[in-house]
Amino acid sequence: MKFPGLVENEMLKIAKQRRFRVVVLILVALIGLIVYGSFRARDRFHVKDWHVEAQERTAWLQGRIRDSRTPPTALRWFRFELARLQYHLDRNLDPDAISGPLFARAFANHASYLLLPLLAIVFASDIVSAEFAQGTIKLLLTRPVGRAWVLGSKLAALLLAITLTVLLGGLVAYLFGGLAFGYRGWEAPVLTGFRASGQGVDPSAIRSVALWKDAVLAYGLAWFAALCVGAIALLTSVILRSTAAAMGTMVAALIAGSIVPRLAPSWEAQKFLFVTALPLPDYYSGSPPPIPGLTVGLAVAVLAAWAAAALLAAFWVFTRRDVLA
Amino acid sequence: MPAPAADVVLSAQNLTKRFGERVAVADVSFDVRAGEVFGFLGPNGAGKTTTIRMLVGLARPDRGTIRIRGLDLATHFEQALSHVGCIVESPDLYRYLTGRENLLHFARMLGDGAAGRIEELAALVALAQRLDDKVSTYSLGMRQRLGIAQALLGNPDVLILDEPANGLDPAGIREIRHLVRSLARERGMSVFVSSHLLSEIELMCDRVAIVHRGRTLAAAPVAELLARVSSDRLLVRALPAASAAEVIARFGAVEPAAADDRDEIAARVPPERVPDLLRALVAAGIDVHTIERPEASLEEIFLEITGSQTV
Numbered sequence: 001m002k003f004p005g006l007v008e009n010e011m012l013k014i015a016k017q018r019r020f021r022v023v024v025l026i027l028v029a030l031i032g033l034i035v036y037g038s039f040r041a042r043d044r045f046h047v048k049d050w051h052v053e054a055q056e057r058t059a060w061l062q063g064r065i066r067d068s069r070t071p072p073t074a075l076r077w078f079r080f081e082l083a084r085l086q087y088h089l090d091r092n093l094d095p096d097a098i099s100g101p102l103f104a105r106a107f108a109n110h111a112s113y114l115l116l117p118l119l120a121i122v123f124a125s126d127i128v129s130a131e132f133a134q135g136t137i138k139l140l141l142t143r144p145v146g147r148a149w150v151l152g153s154k155l156a157a158l159l160l161a162i163t164l165t166v167l168l169g170g171l172v173a174y175l176f177g178g179l180a181f182g183y184r185g186w187e188a189p190v191l192t193g194f195r196a197s198g199q200g201v202d203p204s205a206i207r208s209v210a211l212w213k214d215a216v217l218a219y220g221l222a223w224f225a226a227l228c229v230g231a232i233a234l235l236t237s238v239i240l241r242s243t244a245a246a247m248g249t250m251v252a253a254l255i256a257g258s259i260v261p262r263l264a265p266s267w268e269a270q271k272f273l274f275v276t277a278l279p280l281p282d283y284y285s286g287s288p289p290p291i292p293g294l295t296v297g298l299a300v301a302v303l304a305a306w307a308a309a310a311l312l313a314a315f316w317v318f319t320r321r322d323v324l325a
Numbered sequence: 326m327p328a329p330a331a332d333v334v335l336s337a338q339n340l341t342k343r344f345g346e347r348v349a350v351a352d353v354s355f356d357v358r359a360g361e362v363f364g365f366l367g368p369n370g371a372g373k374t375t376t377i378r379m380l381v382g383l384a385r386p387d388r389g390t391i392r393i394r395g396l397d398l399a400t401h402f403e404q405a406l407s408h409v410g411c412i413v414e415s416p417d418l419y420r421y422l423t424g425r426e427n428l429l430h431f432a433r434m435l436g437d438g439a440a441g442r443i444e445e446l447a448a449l450v451a452l453a454q455r456l457d458d459k460v461s462t463y464s465l466g467m468r469q470r471l472g473i474a475q476a477l478l479g480n481p482d483v484l485i486l487d488e489p490a491n492g493l494d495p496a497g498i499r500e501i502r503h504l505v506r507s508l509a510r511e512r513g514m515s516v517f518v519s520s521h522l523l524s525e526i527e528l529m530c531d532r533v534a535i536v537h538r539g540r541t542l543a544a545a546p547v548a549e550l551l552a553r554v555s556s557d558r559l560l561v562r563a564l565p566a567a568s569a570a571e572v573i574a575r576f577g578a579v580e581p582a583a584a585d586d587r588d589e590i591a592a593r594v595p596p597e598r599v600p601d602l603l604r605a606l607v608a609a610g611i612d613v614h615t616i617e618r619p620e621a622s623l624e625e626i627f628l629e630i631t632g633s634q635t636v
Contacts, residue, residue: 005433012430016421137419139475143434144407274498322384324375 002145003153014123017130023119023165030115031107038098039180050094058085080208084189091184099185100178101211107173108218113279116166116222117227117229117254123161124233125246127154130320132241137323147175147319155234155311162230166223170215186212192285214285221280224300229254229306232274235314254278261291271298274306332390334408334515335380335483340389349375351539353389357483357517362509364530364547365432365519372539373519374414377487381411382519384631394482406434410481412489416472420461424452424471427460428478435479446474448502466497473504484508485517490525502529523626527551527562535626550626561606562614566590569611576602 014020061082064070070078088095098106128151131137140150174183189208229250236246259274260267270276271291277299284296335357342350350372357363367373378384380391382398382405391398396405425443432439447453450470460468469489476484486505490498504528506529508514520526526533527547534544559578563569566588570579577594594602599616606613 002434002436005436009430009433012422012426013419016419016426018421134416134419136419138381138413138417139411139431140385141383142406142409142411142413143431144403144405144479145434146403170436322378324378324384 003149003156006145006149006153007156007160010127010153011160014127014157014161019122019126020161023122024168025170026119027165027172031169031176034107035103035173035176035180038103038152042098042181050096051089054085054089054095058082060087061085076206080191083208087188088185088299093182093185093188098177098181099188100174100181100183101185101188101215103177103181104170104174105211105215105218106176106188108170108215108222109279109281109285111169112218112222113258113283114254116226117278118170118251119165120162120226120230121250121254123157123232124230125167125237125250126243127158127234128237128248129241129243132323133243140209150314151238151315151318155231157229158234160228162226163223166226168217170219183203185208186200186215190214217284218281221284221300225278225280225303228274228303228307229278231314232310235310235317238314238318253297265291268292272302274303277302277306333357334466335485335517336361336392337376337380338381338390338392340376340386340391342372342379342384342386344417348539350386351608352538352603353536353541355362355534355541355544357515359482359515360509360513361531362505362516362518362529362546364526364533365517365536366523366526366533367519367521367536369521371393371521373521373538374487374538376536377411377413377485377517377519381409381413382406383413384634407479408482409485410476410479410483411485412469412472412476413485413487415491416465416468418468418471418475421459423459424463427471428456428475431475432478439478439480442478442480443474446477450474450502465492466494466500469493469497469501470504473501477508481514483515485516487519488521489518490520490522498525505529511607516612521632533634557595558619559592559594559599559616560619561590561592561616562588563590563606563616564612564614569606572605572611573602575605 030248061078065075065078065082083154085095085309087093093099131140141147152236188211190211191206192214233246233250236249237243240246240249253275257273257278260270260273261276268291271294275290276294280296280299283294283299333356336355338354340350340353341348353372353376355365356364365373365376375384379386380398382402385399391405391454393405394408396408398405419430422430424447428446429440429445432443443456444453447456450473452467452470452474455463455467460471473484473489476486482607484505489501489505489552493501502525505516505518509516509531518526518529530547532544533547533550534541535550559577561569561573570590573579573592573594576598577592580591580593596618603613603616
């Protein structure tokens with residue numbers, strides 16, 4: 001069984017090239033910049049003693065919960081807010097301040113539709129085309145290994161590299177965020193499950209979960225979105241055989257994906273575009289979807305379908321095409 | 326599967342490849358036997374590289390079959406290629422990896438302890454000292470040698486080298502030539518070498534096939550080929566050219582002078598008459614600057630052979 005060795009080869013090539021170091025650098029520099037920015041912004045508004053305010057709010061909430069006139073929908077909200085305040089007071093944490101864990105959690109949303117896909121593209125767009133550019137494709141495909149296995153090992157290495165990138169992004173966001181805002185607060189309850197329905201928000205699906213569970217889900221979704229982008233970028237790399245062309249195509253698609261929903265919000269079919277489906281964590285945490293009918297489930301299905309079709313096409317082309325360049 | 330001739334290691338039958346309208350390779354057939362160095366000679370653009378790309382599975386022939394140790398490349402790709410080591414066009418390796426990392430990379434693609442042969446092969450191609458340096462610091466000759474070490478990793482029965490002398494200095498070419506000859510003689514390896522230089526093939530190969538405009542001629546031993554094309558053509562540079570031409574005309578047919586060089590006289594003079602010709606020129610008081618017998622060009626060889634075949 002040569003496959004593990006083949007994946008090792010591909011990982012070695014990714015790790016030894018400059019681009020891997022560049023990706024790590026981009027992540028560290030970018031997150032550092034965002035953390036620094038948020039840190040400075042927070043300082044400006046940080047004036048009151050939060051202990052007093054939090055205690056006042058706790059007392060007020062307890063009063064409202066005991067009050068029989070409070071409507072049941074509000075009651076749910078008050079109970080959650082009370083639990084949240086209690087959690088922070090118990091641990092001597094400012095309930096209104098951003099924490100390291102909260103920052104890391106928010107990073108998943110913000111990174112999912114541009115940064116992580118972009119980094120996935122950086123890896124994927126040259127994984128096949130670089131072999132053509134270097135001429136090494138002639139050696140790679142004349143060894144006693146079927147072409148499907150060669151591409152399969154590249155795909156496996158690509159998925160590994162993207163996984164590492166997402167993990168690294170989360171880790172750096174937590175480390176830097178924690179440095180600025182404190183490392184505690186993973187257990188804090190957060191609300192999730194907002195779902196737009198008709199005019200307003202459908203409250204029935206809203207529930208409270210621990211922040212770490214919410215973060216794991218958000219990162220899982222961001223990871224899945226990045227993997228799918230990687231698969232699609234792999235196809236462009238196979239077809240175009242030029243890193244610059246593949247990267248350009250994919251970046252153009254990403255940018256178009258961020259423009260189209262704003263320019264043509266009423267065009268319903270755009271929910272079937274993979275770029276529109278990318279902000280999975282947003283759809284999951286319940287930001288109003290820019291396109292009606294685009295739920296997190298549908299977005300996952302759209303991305304999965306695009307990725308599967310891209311991989312099929314990539315394998316079909318790669319195993320059949322003559323290598324003459 | 327029909328049983329191949331016992332000692333044929335690499336066999337191409339009726340290979341045809343077209344790109345759109347252009348036929349790059351037309352009905353090319355040849356057999357490479359065990360332990361021989363087989364030359365594949367043709368001018369650039371004759372279809373050599375396209376043929377080689379088909380031999381190693383990079384391109385699919387439109388027609389024809391390739392068998393390596395009797396295994397059809399189209400149906401037994403992995404088994405067939407496990408007997409082949411190759412360098413196609415140029416020795417392109419991963420420049421950002423060291424020589425050792427490159428060899429390890431390709432050893433992993435072979436499996437079965439190929440990695441254990443790295444030291445031995447590095448010594449064979451005289452790269453042991455530089456094995457842990459990045460390939461980007463290697464000279465072309467070193468990359469060519471590393472490419473050969475890579476090709477030998479799987480202990481192949483057939484080594485396919487595409488223009489191995491390209492870009493090398495004379496010393497580098499000599500090294501490659503010695504290596505190729507010793508691989509064939511001492512390890513019984515078959516080596517398929519393509520080249521556009523007759524002189525190179527002449528020194529390295531046992532048999533040779535000539536390819537021209539996508540077609541090949543039946544393979545023949547090198548000596549036989551050279552005998553068939555030994556030419557009477559002689560180039561003389563002498564002054565005054567007009568009287569020199571008159572003298573030379575007594576010994577053989579003088580070709581019309583080329584427009585760009587009136588001092589050079591080309592004529593067909595049989596080798597045994599050259600000393601007499603020289604004496605006659607000197608006696609006529611003509612200054613002879615150079616006299617040479619140019620190597621027949623591939624084009625001429627091809628015409629010569631096709632001409633004699635059709636007669």
